[in-house]
Amino acid sequence: MEYSDLLIEQHGKVVVIRLNRPKAMNALNDNMMNELGDALYKFDADPAVNVIVLTGSEKVFAAGADIAAMANYTYADTYPGNYIGRNWEHILNVRKPVVGVVSGYALGGGCELAMMCDFLIAADSAKFGQPEIKVGVTPGAGGTQRLPRTIGKSKAMDMLLTCRMIDAGEAERTGLVSRVFPAEKVMEEALAVANTIAAMPVSVAMQIKDSVNRAFETTLTEGVRYERRYFHAGFGTPAQKEGMNAFLEKRKPDFDGL
Numbered sequence: 001m002e003y004s005d006l007l008i009e010q011h012g013k014v015v016v017i018r019l020n021r022p023k024a025m026n027a028l029n030d031n032m033m034n035e036l037g038d039a040l041y042k043f044d045a046d047p048a049v050n051v052i053v054l055t056g057s058e059k060v061f062a063a064g065a066d067i068a069a070m071a072n073y074t075y076a077d078t079y080p081g082n083y084i085g086r087n088w089e090h091i092l093n094v095r096k097p098v099v100g101v102v103s104g105y106a107l108g109g110g111c112e113l114a115m116m117c118d119f120l121i122a123a124d125s126a127k128f129g130q131p132e133i134k135v136g137v138t139p140g141a142g143g144t145q146r147l148p149r150t151i152g153k154s155k156a157m158d159m160l161l162t163c164r165m166i167d168a169g170e171a172e173r174t175g176l177v178s179r180v181f182p183a184e185k186v187m188e189e190a191l192a193v194a195n196t197i198a199a200m201p202v203s204v205a206m207q208i209k210d211s212v213n214r215a216f217e218t219t220l221t222e223g224v225r226y227e228r229r230y231f232h233a234g235f236g237t238p239a240q241k242e243g244m245n246a247f248l249e250k251r252k253p254d255f256d257g258l
């Protein structure tokens with residue numbers, strides 16, 4: 001598939017998917033979300049890829065769902081027609097790590113899409129917000145759910161009800177992003193982070209991602225049982241043999257293809 005709203009770059013075992021609708025602040029329309037789903041599934045299945053980086057431009061990650069495209073939708077379009085929704089959550093089916101890199105605005109559906117990444121790295125220019133109330137709707141892709149779970153109820157309510165944007169510093173303090181870098185260095189630094197993950201055994205990275213996500217869906221006891229199954233099963237894998245033998249032999253492990 002040729003992409004008109006995405007740019008793709010590959011750096012070793014890391015693939016970078018860049019949202020690219022510069023004239024519309026990367027507003028997320030149906031075509032872009034279809035293309036994103038296609039690209040995510042393709043790279044998730046590609047043995048040459050261990051990590052996916054999702055980013056936008058220097059100015060904007062994404063300024064939300066495309067308001068021009070949805071302004072005239074009716075309820076029949078949205079609920080029975082499922083015009084906006086059906087292609088938004090493909091990212092949650094991706095089994096390999098997805099690192100989001102946010103420079104500039106991540107607003108509305110853009111902030112929600114960012115929160116669907118496994119973790120976020122931000123440029124010091126990043127601004128996160130959920131201004132849906134100002135266009136007369138609630139968030140629809142997890143803003144009222146993932147934001148309070150991530151930054152706490154008080155800050156989330158504040159952002160959701162007043163449309164206040166938070167900057168990169170506040171996003172890092174509240175746990176929305178894991179690291180912040182100067183805007184001009186953020187991609188270089190994010191690629192270094194992604195390459196660190198890409199050098200680990202991809203099978204174990206996938207198990208860790210699955211276990212962490214399970215933590216948000218189950219009780220602590222069940223979550224630990226789930227984790228324990230992966231831990232025990234690890235002893236049947238080449239990644240465990242290579243990792244532990246390399247440690248004992250005082251050499252660097254080679255997890256290529258594991």
Ligand code: CO8
Nearest residue numbers: 024025027063064065066067068084085088108109140141
């Ligand atoms: N949709 C469509 N077009 C947009 C959007 C958008 N969300 N955001 C910006 N644009 C367009 C503008 O209309 C403008 O187009 P034009 O040049 O043709 O007039 C162009 O991008 C540049 O924008 P601005 O001139 O406004 O640029 P500024 O630098 O002045 O401002 C902002 C940048 C602050 C990002 C501003 O554009 C803005 O506030 N955008 C809207 C943000 C917003 O309200 N987002 C929430 C949208 S609703 C939503 O996301 C619901 C998600 C539900 C998902 C459910 C899935 C299941």
